[in-house]
Amino acid sequence: MHDSFPRIITLLRTERKLTQKEAAKELGISQALLSHYERGIRECGLDFLCRTADFYGVSCDYLLGRSADRNGAQLTVEDIPDPDTNNADKRSRGSMIPVLNKKLIANSLNILFDLLQKADCKALTVEASTYLMIAVYKVFRIVYLGNPKNPRSFFAAQEYLARGISTAALEVSESRLECIAAGRNVDGQKGLANVDALELNDEALNSRYPMFSASLLNLMRTAEGRMGLTGNKDK
Numbered sequence: 422m423h424d425s426f427p428r429i430i431t432l433l434r435t436e437r438k439l440t441q442k443e444a445a446k447e448l449g450i451s452q453a454l455l456s457h458y459e460r461g462i463r464e465c466g467l468d469f470l471c472r473t474a475d476f477y478g479v480s481c482d483y484l485l486g487r488s489a490d491r492n493g494a495q496l497t498v499e500d501i502p503d504p505d506t507n508n509a510d511k512r513s514r515g516s517m518i519p520v521l522n523k524k525l526i527a528n529s530l531n532i533l534f535d536l537l538q539k540a541d542c543k544a545l546t547v548e549a550s551t552y553l554m555i556a557v558y559k560v561f562r563i564v565y566l567g568n569p570k571n572p573r574s575f576f577a578a579q580e581y582l583a584r585g586i587s588t589a590a591l592e593v594s595e596s597r598l599e600c601i602a603a604g605r606n607v608d609g610q611k612g613l614a615n616v617d618a619l620e621l622n623d624e625a626l627n628s629r630y631p632m633f634s635a636s637l638l639n640l641m642r643t644a645e646g647r648m649g650l651t652g653n654k655d656k
Contacts, residue, residue, distance in 0.1 A: 424461070424486070424577075425484075425485065425486025425577065426458075426461075426465075426484055426485055426486065427458060427459050427460060427461040428574050428576075428577050429483070429484055429486065429574075430458060430459055430473060430477075430484065431459045431572075431574040432572055432574040432575055433473075433477045433479070434459075435572040435574060436572065437477075441455050441456055441459070447476060448469070448472055448473060448476060449472065450469065470484060470485075478491075479491045479492070479493075480492055480493030481493070524636060525636045525639055525640045525643075526640065528632070528633040528636035528637065529633070529636055529637040529640045530553075531630070531633050532626075532630050532633050532634070532637050533549070534546075535629075535630070536618070536619055536621070537549060539618040539619070540613060540615055540618045540619055541615060541618065542601070542611070542612070542613045542614065542615070543610070543611075544601045544607065544610035544611060544612065544613075545598070545601050545602060545612075545613050547610075548594060548597050548598045548601055548607075549598060551594050552591065552594040552595060552598055555587060555590050555591045555594060556591060558587060559584075559587050559588075559591070562576060562583060562587075566580075600612065601613055604616070626638075
């Protein structure tokens with residue numbers, strides 16, 4: 422059985438606000454056996470897998486961690502919504518800080534991924550994306566767990582191990598990214614060859630990205646300010 426199965430069935434049960442005893446009764450097994458399944462001590466059979474999928478209204482692929490979609494659909498580029506489609510009313514409500522920072526980050530990422538596309542280096546794009554995904558994961562996890570009522574089983578990593586594991590993964594990804602950007606091959610993946618595609622200066626930045634350049638510069642100044650790097654740059 423896939424390692425995701427114990428976490429997912431625990432998450433589904435807690436979302437329904439069911440105790441193990443209640444869920445076990447509905448699924449036709451003992452509480453002790455369900456506890457073993459949720460802790461990964463024992464593996465279930467196909468019959469229980471199908472019954473669990475029917476009971477929670479999800480696909481077997483979702484239960485096994487083969488699909489992030491509860492219906493088992495595989496995500497394609499066309500399926501990914503535009504970042505702002507969830508906000509039918511674009512007017513800000515309350516604080517402007519989340520709206521402003523979201524735009525600064527999103528506009529800066531537009532420039533970054535355009536450069537990655539120009540570089541035409543699969544390994545560089547994959548590793549840059551991996552680094553950003555882990556960083557978002559870390560922040561989302563912290564925010565999500567700010568509410569003690571939210572199910573901890575939402576995440577596969579154990580609560581007291583998650584910080585160390587995710588930070589280590591971020592460091593490894595950064596090291597791999599530096600190697601690839603320096604033109605070195607990593608694990609059979611070819612390093613960056615077309616360095617000319619990444620050539621950029623202040624004039625080119627403003628010329629190529631007139632809508633986004635100010636956001637990137639603002640983001641960089643804000644980030645360096647947080648690092649204590651204020652004042653004029655070294656000449």
